Amino acid sequence: MFLTGTMKINNTGHLEIGGIDVLHLVKDYGSPLWVIDEQGFRDNCRSFRDAFLNYGDTMVLYASKSLCCLSICRIIDEEGLGLDVVSGGELYTALQAGFPADRIYFHGNNKSREELNMALEAGVGRIVVDNFYELELLNNLSREKGLITDILLRITPGVEAHTHEYIKTGQIDSKFGFTLTDGQAWEAVKRALQCPGLFLQGLHCHIGSQIFEPESFQHTIELMIEFMKKIKAETGYELAELDLGGGFGIYYAPGDLPPTTEKWAEVIINHVKAQAEKAGLKMPRVIIEPGRALISPAGVTLYTIGSSKEVTGIRKYIAVDGGMNDNPRPALYNARHSAIIANKAQLAADETVSVAGKCCESGDMLIWDVALPQAEAGDILAVFATGAYTYSMSSNYNRQPRPAMVLVNQGNADVIIERETYKDLIRNDRIPGRLKK
Numbered sequence: 458m459f460l461t462g463t464m465k466i467n468n469t470g471h472l473e474i475g476g477i478d479v480l481h482l483v484k485d486y487g488s489p490l491w492v493i494d495e496q497g498f499r500d501n502c503r504s505f506r507d508a509f510l511n512y513g514d515t516m517v518l519y520a521s522k523s524l525c526c527l528s529i530c531r532i533i534d535e536e537g538l539g540l541d542v543v544s545g546g547e548l549y550t551a552l553q554a555g556f557p558a559d560r561i562y563f564h565g566n567n568k569s570r571e572e573l574n575m576a577l578e579a580g581v582g583r584i585v586v587d588n589f590y591e592l593e594l595l596n597n598l599s600r601e602k603g604l605i606t607d608i609l610l611r612i613t614p615g616v617e618a619h620t621h622e623y624i625k626t627g628q629i630d631s632k633f634g635f636t637l638t639d640g641q642a643w644e645a646v647k648r649a650l651q652c653p654g655l656f657l658q659g660l661h662c663h664i665g666s667q668i669f670e671p672e673s674f675q676h677t678i679e680l681m682i683e684f685m686k687k688i689k690a691e692t693g694y695e696l697a698e699l700d701l702g703g704g705f706g707i708y709y710a711p712g713d714l715p716p717t718t719e720k721w722a723e724v725i726i727n728h729v730k731a732q733a734e735k736a737g738l739k740m741p742r743v744i745i746e747p748g749r750a751l752i753s754p755a756g757v758t759l760y761t762i763g764s765s766k767e768v769t770g771i772r773k774y775i776a777v778d779g780g781m782n783d784n785p786r787p788a789l790y791n792a793r794h795s796a797i798i799a800n801k802a803q804l805a806a807d808e809t810v811s812v813a814g815k816c817c818e819s820g821d822m823l824i825w826d827v828a829l830p831q832a833e834a835g836d837i838l839a840v841f842a843t844g845a846y847t848y849s850m851s852s853n854y855n856r857q858p859r860p861a862m863v864l865v866n867q868g869n870a871d872v873i874i875e876r877e878t879y880k881d882l883i884r885n886d887r888i889p890g891r892l893k894k
């Protein structure tokens with residue numbers, strides 16, 4: 458269901474999150490507004506951490522690409538998780554938040570020399586090497602600094618998860634990682650083992666996002682363990698870590714049936730155990746990298762409804778004061794989201810409408826065909842499961858300032874990302890002398 462964590466309908470018939478009526482949030486912090494349910498987010502972190510810890514030496518990394526800002530990094534640290542970063546910017550944010558560098562894993566298919574240097578100087582826990590160029594560059598940088606850097610190799614196992622084309626990554630024809638099937642991955646292992654500046658801790662893979670089928674992970678585990686077995690047989694070297702990436706699906710809309718966290722842990726760990734045993738390997742430390750499953754259900758976007766338009770006999774559009782600027786997912790991936798009118802949460806949803814954003818694009822539609830109570834200008838639309846890949850993928854298209862983000866908990870609300878102003882929009886604009894008035 459879309460009401461998760463502390464979300465409920467209060468006795469005035471309004472949506473409440475973290476003990477606060479969301480209408481008060483809009484009044485105090487403006488619209489549109491990203492709201493994060495702190496307790497819900499922490500519970501999701503604990504649920505993954507504990508479910509996997511239950512099975513021994515495991516580690517859960519939060520994929521910060523889903524939502525990265527100082528406060529979120531702080532919470533992840535407090536909850537004892539590690540952090541997956543994929544750029545100098547995410548790494549910088551984590552370090553500024555005081556996140557312990559040794560629990561950071563650094564990903565990316567084209568890390569620059571500067572980014573790698575930054576990671577080495579910070580002392581990140583692992584660098585996940587994606588390609589031969591990076592392998593050589595990192596080895597040289599490590600040697601220049603007199604370091605031996607712990608790495609994982611990113612492997613492309615050739616598993617096609619059932620998900621949207623743009624968010625699946627494990628298939629052979631992918632820009633990421635060393636391909637398993639054509640000998641590249643094997644070549645990468647041999648070279649990594651010869652690099653004096655690098656220490657190969659293990660392997661990494663990531664097969665895609667919004668995955669519901671445990672079989673996709675099982676199949677991946679089989680391929681990865683088989684490869685680890687070959688590595689041991691041919692080099693005598695036994696890898697300590699197996700990082701299976703993220704991609705754990707969540708509920709967005711009817712029809713989405715994600716397995717429970719306990720189920721994921723059980724299926725994944727038991728399968729690694731069984732396969733490792735069969736292969737004569739000791740149990741590697743299993744690492745997972747959920748992003749969406751931790752933060753998305755804890756996020757709600759509040760919009761104010763404005764204009765509406767009826768196309769006779771076809772559909773009714775209602776427009777909100779945000780759109781693809783603050784949530785590009787529907788436009789990019791045909792992603793679905795659930796919504797209610799937060800101030801009419803107890804009224805019957807007896808009208809089917811489509812929710813439009815305010816960008817100058819026909820494709821700027823947030824939700825097609827959603828049942829809502831009769832909507833009027835000034836109503837507050839709450840769109841659910843928007844914690845992940847909304848702020849982190851937001852833009853200023855049409856020169857719209859980004860909304861604020863508030864963290865709510867037990868009746869308290871705190872701004873964790875300020876609303877952008879029109880002034881922010883021109884902050885980096887420059888006028889050359891010849892254009893000056």
Ligand code: LLP
Nearest residue numbers: 520663666667703704705746747748749846
């Ligand atoms: N680890 C790696 C190496 C990844 O590439 C990703 C996501 C994750 C972990 C976290 O995946 P999650 O658990 O959040 O599904 N913007 C798209 C999703 C792109 C995911 C990219 N990589 C969306 O809005 O659906």
